[in-house]
Amino acid sequence: MTASTDSPIANVQSEPHADSEPTVEPLTQDDIFHLLQNERRRAVLRYLAQSDEDSVRMRDVAEQVAAWENDTTVQQLHSDERQRVYIALYQTHLPKLDDSGVIEYNQSRGIVTPTNHADQLYPFIETANPTETPATQDRSEHVGEAEDAEADANDDDLAWSNYYLGLSSVSALLLGAISLSLVPAALLSSYLLSVLTVAAFGITALGQRFL
Numbered sequence: 001m002t003a004s005t006d007s008p009i010a011n012v013q014s015e016p017h018a019d020s021e022p023t024v025e026p027l028t029q030d031d032i033f034h035l036l037q038n039e040r041r042r043a044v045l046r047y048l049a050q051s052d053e054d055s056v057r058m059r060d061v062a063e064q065v066a067a068w069e070n071d072t073t074v075q076q077l078h079s080d081e082r083q084r085v086y087i088a089l090y091q092t093h094l095p096k097l098d099d100s101g102v103i104e105y106n107q108s109r110g111i112v113t114p115t116n117h118a119d120q121l122y123p124f125i126e127t128a129n130p131t132e133t134p135a136t137q138d139r140s141e142h143v144g145e146a147e148d149a150e151a152d153a154n155d156d157d158l159a160w161s162n163y164y165l166g167l168s169s170v171s172a173l174l175l176g177a178i179s180l181s182l183v184p185a186a187l188l189s190s191y192l193l194s195v196l197t198v199a200a201f202g203i204t205a206l207g208q209r210f211l
Contacts, residue, residue: 048114049122058110062086
């Protein structure tokens with residue numbers, strides 16, 4: 001009987017290594033320019049570059065960015081300074097960095113984790129932006145300021161909407177108290193109540209217009 005000359009090793013087909021990871025495509029120059037044209041996004045990356053933790057709390061990032069922005073310490077921040085930066089990062093800048101793959105942003109838990117793409121941006125964060133020409137730097141600053149202005153406007157709109165909501169709630173509670181005889185109708189006639197309601201909304205509208 002003739003012995004088989006086929007080797008078992010010859011029949012084994014090579015397979016991809018189980019631990020191999022897909023190649024991460026580097027950010028393009030346009031991506032880098034767009035991400036770093038805003039001062040608050042550069043400040044976020046600066047914070048991540050200086051952190052020793054793999055993941056950080058979004059609130060900690062916002063507080064430090066607000067402190068840098070207002071040239072103060074986290075302990076001396078005013079609530080409005082903290083809130084203004086927090087809302088801008090929450091609504092605009094962190095989602096943009098997440099969409100670009102620079103960070104993993106768990107919005108529900110408030111956790112920010114830098115990815116390998118962040119390492120590509122760190123060398124640029126101490127400069128005005130990743131490009132070299134003054135004209136491009138000037139354009140970058142204008143675009144970045146426009147984004148921050150839009151975020152701040154959203155912050156103001158949110159504050160006024162909360163105020164209107166509170167005013168409407170108070171009016172509804174007062175009407176309910178009168179209808180349930182919890183407040184004597186003699187103290188607040190329907191005419192007086194209408195005058196107070198109109199005056200409250202009028203004063204609020206004037207405040208929103210001129211403040």
